[in-house]
Amino acid sequence: MSEDTSMLNEPLHATRNACKVCAPLGAAMVFKGVSGCLPFLHGSQGCATYIRRYMISHFREPVDIASSSFSEEDAIFGGSRNFKAGVGNAILQYEPELIGVATTCLSETIGENMIAMIRDSQKDVEITSRTPLVHVSTPAYNGSHSEGFHAAVKAMVTHFAHIDAPAHASPTLNIMPGMVSCADLRHLRELAGLFGMNAVLLPDYSDTLEGASWDAYHRLSPGGTKVAEIRSMGRSLGSVELGHTLTTGESAGAWLEKSFDVPNFPLGLPMGLRFCDRLMGALAAISGRATPQSLLAERGRLLDSYVDAHKYLSGVKAAVTGEPDLVIAMAGFLSEIGIRPVICATGTKPRHFKELLAGEMEGGIEDVSIIPGSDHHRLEAAVREAKPDLIIGTSKAMPLARALGIPLLRSGFPIHDRFGAQRELTLGYRGTQALFDRIVNALLEHRQESNPIGYSYL
Amino acid sequence: MSEETKNISILEGRKGQVWRKGEGGAFVCDRQSLAGSVTQRACAFCGSRVVLYPIADALHIVHGPIGCAAYNWDIRGALSSGPQMHRNSFSTDVSEKEIIFGGEKKLRAALDELIPELKPKAAFVYSTCIVGLIGDDVDAICRQTSAKYGIPVIPVDSPGFKGTKRLGYQAACDSISKLIGTGDTSKVGPLSINLLGEFNIAGEAWMIREYFEKIGIEVVATMTGDGRVDDIRRAHGAKLNLVQCSGSMTALAKLMQETHGIPFKRVSFFGMEDTAKAIYEAAGFFCDEVVMERAKNLVRAEIGEVLPQLKAYRRKLAGKKAALYVGGAFKALSLVTALRALGMRTVLAGTQTGNADDYAALRDICDPGTIIVDDSNPLELAKFVMEKDVDLFIGGVKERPIAFKLGVAFCDHNHERKIPLAGFAGMLNFAEEVASSVLSPVWKYVPRRSGLGMEGVR
Numbered sequence: 001m002s003e004d005t006s007m008l009n010e011p012l013h014a015t016r017n018a019c020k021v022c023a024p025l026g027a028a029m030v031f032k033g034v035s036g037c038l039p040f041l042h043g044s045q046g047c048a049t050y051i052r053r054y055m056i057s058h059f060r061e062p063v064d065i066a067s068s069s070f071s072e073e074d075a076i077f078g079g080s081r082n083f084k085a086g087v088g089n090a091i092l093q094y095e096p097e098l099i100g101v102a103t104t105c106l107s108e109t110i111g112e113n114m115i116a117m118i119r120d121s122q123k124d125v126e127i128t129s130r131t132p133l134v135h136v137s138t139p140a141y142n143g144s145h146s147e148g149f150h151a152a153v154k155a156m157v158t159h160f161a162h163i164d165a166p167a168h169a170s171p172t173l174n175i176m177p178g179m180v181s182c183a184d185l186r187h188l189r190e191l192a193g194l195f196g197m198n199a200v201l202l203p204d205y206s207d208t209l210e211g212a213s214w215d216a217y218h219r220l221s222p223g224g225t226k227v228a229e230i231r232s233m234g235r236s237l238g239s240v241e242l243g244h245t246l247t248t249g250e251s252a253g254a255w256l257e258k259s260f261d262v263p264n265f266p267l268g269l270p271m272g273l274r275f276c277d278r279l280m281g282a283l284a285a286i287s288g289r290a291t292p293q294s295l296l297a298e299r300g301r302l303l304d305s306y307v308d309a310h311k312y313l314s315g316v317k318a319a320v321t322g323e324p325d326l327v328i329a330m331a332g333f334l335s336e337i338g339i340r341p342v343i344c345a346t347g348t349k350p351r352h353f354k355e356l357l358a359g360e361m362e363g364g365i366e367d368v369s370i371i372p373g374s375d376h377h378r379l380e381a382a383v384r385e386a387k388p389d390l391i392i393g394t395s396k397a398m399p400l401a402r403a404l405g406i407p408l409l410r411s412g413f414p415i416h417d418r419f420g421a422q423r424e425l426t427l428g429y430r431g432t433q434a435l436f437d438r439i440v441n442a443l444l445e446h447r448q449e450s451n452p453i454g455y456s457y458l
Numbered sequence: 459m460s461e462e463t464k465n466i467s468i469l470e471g472r473k474g475q476v477w478r479k480g481e482g483g484a485f486v487c488d489r490q491s492l493a494g495s496v497t498q499r500a501c502a503f504c505g506s507r508v509v510l511y512p513i514a515d516a517l518h519i520v521h522g523p524i525g526c527a528a529y530n531w532d533i534r535g536a537l538s539s540g541p542q543m544h545r546n547s548f549s550t551d552v553s554e555k556e557i558i559f560g561g562e563k564k565l566r567a568a569l570d571e572l573i574p575e576l577k578p579k580a581a582f583v584y585s586t587c588i589v590g591l592i593g594d595d596v597d598a599i600c601r602q603t604s605a606k607y608g609i610p611v612i613p614v615d616s617p618g619f620k621g622t623k624r625l626g627y628q629a630a631c632d633s634i635s636k637l638i639g640t641g642d643t644s645k646v647g648p649l650s651i652n653l654l655g656e657f658n659i660a661g662e663a664w665m666i667r668e669y670f671e672k673i674g675i676e677v678v679a680t681m682t683g684d685g686r687v688d689d690i691r692r693a694h695g696a697k698l699n700l701v702q703c704s705g706s707m708t709a710l711a712k713l714m715q716e717t718h719g720i721p722f723k724r725v726s727f728f729g730m731e732d733t734a735k736a737i738y739e740a741a742g743f744f745c746d747e748v749v750m751e752r753a754k755n756l757v758r759a760e761i762g763e764v765l766p767q768l769k770a771y772r773r774k775l776a777g778k779k780a781a782l783y784v785g786g787a788f789k790a791l792s793l794v795t796a797l798r799a800l801g802m803r804t805v806l807a808g809t810q811t812g813n814a815d816d817y818a819a820l821r822d823i824c825d826p827g828t829i830i831v832d833d834s835n836p837l838e839l840a841k842f843v844m845e846k847d848v849d850l851f852i853g854g855v856k857e858r859p860i861a862f863k864l865g866v867a868f869c870d871h872n873h874e875r876k877i878p879l880a881g882f883a884g885m886l887n888f889a890e891e892v893a894s895s896v897l898s899p900v901w902k903y904v905p906r907r908s909g910l911g912m913e914g915v916r
Contacts, residue, residue, distance in 0.1 A: 022525030044618030046501025086493030
């Protein structure tokens, strides 16, 4: 077992082919999941353009992100002039209900006072005074897209959730789903429904980043969590927060609990029997209803398939890379089906990454190489040493998987070289089933293709 | 056209950048993007990075937080016949500690780690937005590192806020110019050229090089496609510079004219007419009858090969309307001509970084009624696409969802493409690319054509 614990004393080195992108991207993704919200980055315009391009390659949907388009002057004297002009122009063009303002490394480094700037712009410009601006601090030199995502969720909640907000019309559950696919978002809503609850999913980009063909151009993609719903999150029956890293700081769910006594259920991403059982347990506790028969049937089929396939998986080693929440959940899931996740790598350095993994892994972490702050170069070195049979990671692991001839199961963000990542279901019993089948089949396919006989029955 | 799209208005500050042939009025271009306009342009950093990117035996390291390097990783289709170092993403991945205490130590450590291991022929060190602000003396580190390892270590001064991509092109040209003139030119022959602004997307530089070799002209250096440091160092031995992507490389051509007396000609290799013209320009320059005779034979043979096949495409595509939005205006010109060869009409032509001369030429060759637009954005483009009822959109990844959401065919003519579109054979590929999208059966079912709404029911 190995881990980089001494962050301050670790040797300096170059990052080669990072396992992460920057925080503003995560924030932009959250903003895309709020109804009528236009993402706005305060910094150079390249940040917005790069992030748009990166997200479009994954989702294949319009991703419009405005920017304050810093000039040299703004970098020296501050970007308030451009911020104000930018927000005004963005409102004129997009007519948003709200603007999600994320900072960049540039605006953070020059120490922009965003709160004052937002206040000023709303005071001065008549048009902006009607449009809420929600600010989140996302310097790219701190954390990764994963941290930016969670920070933006919290910013939305703390900005809007209010004690005086009207009660929901029907029993309602808050779900902070983390960075998951559009199909997963839809499934989470469905699960809440099966327990008789409406869900406020924050964010919910299931329509905005996977919508229908249009008959006219929409300024802002239809869909997303409504601001009114976010306002009333303090009046929900409970919150379910998915993602292990959220348990190590004050999350949106913890804040709602503290501020409005909304019970918070911090859970990992529901992949695998144990994590799904925990989710169903939480949904049952919040709703006061038993887990519906249809879900128990899905659970039964999933467990049955575990048994049917266990011999294929016995002794199989996997390397897992991606966002920390996904890596922890995936590793926990793999450990319960008999695959050893011998490498767990993530691009960022979340607090207690090792402890969180250790807490969820069947069979302990003695044989597991845990690499926070990894890049693909270090991952490759670990893979060469541990020789896993399978890599589970994003498209960015393709070059190393290809070089080493190890099958790559694409999961997480980004998927730039395959089609339909938005529709990939991995959560809940049903999603786990789909994921499980993909894993088994990836291994069978590799076995069949690398076998000279080419057995017809496996 | 639906109300929703019709109501999209052009921002007051951008009205001069939209022009319709036949309606007169002044045309404005070559200016900073309006804040909040959601420009399709990237930043100065991006401009420098893409120009230098294809130099395959150089180390490219981005000094700054991770985003800028990560979004660029293996982003382009610039092929190398040898080393593949350019397809990696190297970064100092600056963190909060360096923001406070400075990043020089980390940059030095990264160079000390990478140069001895990867043995590049040169290193380019890109400064991102925050580098100047935290007071790093990148020039000094480059000088010292260069002395230490005996290779050129060249700073690329391209913080994003410095301006648009165009300013980044300038920074890249400045950096390349430090290599030019440092190599041995004794083996360079009298009939020799450099190709500037040719990035070997999908192997295009190889196709073009072959044309010149066939007619007896030596290509000394391609800048920067399939680029090699040693070739660039002796590029000043060539007798003529052909500048393809004029926006990115005219500055370097001018510099080489001043310092080394090498004349340059602006050419394009997109479309048969322009390719033929480029070959004749080069052949004519050398006033060599044999070369000219070979050029004529080559063009005749190539066109003879391609033309009959093109006619088949023309029959299917004639009368279709195209919109194009590309990086530079010189390419836009070629595309208008190339589309005409397919019997298609350009009804919307726009570019990110065209200058006044480019646009004057573009306005001349376009049909009456054509909309010409500078530094446009998704809403404007969508508005014009609907207004002109176009059948095809030519652009890059960021424009693709605009087209696809509205049920419009799309052809990727950006640097991410995998199909060579230059030269005579490239014209056939272009026709195939256009036809494979325009003639697809799927358009019949999209809301814009089916007459059914987004739900698909009347």
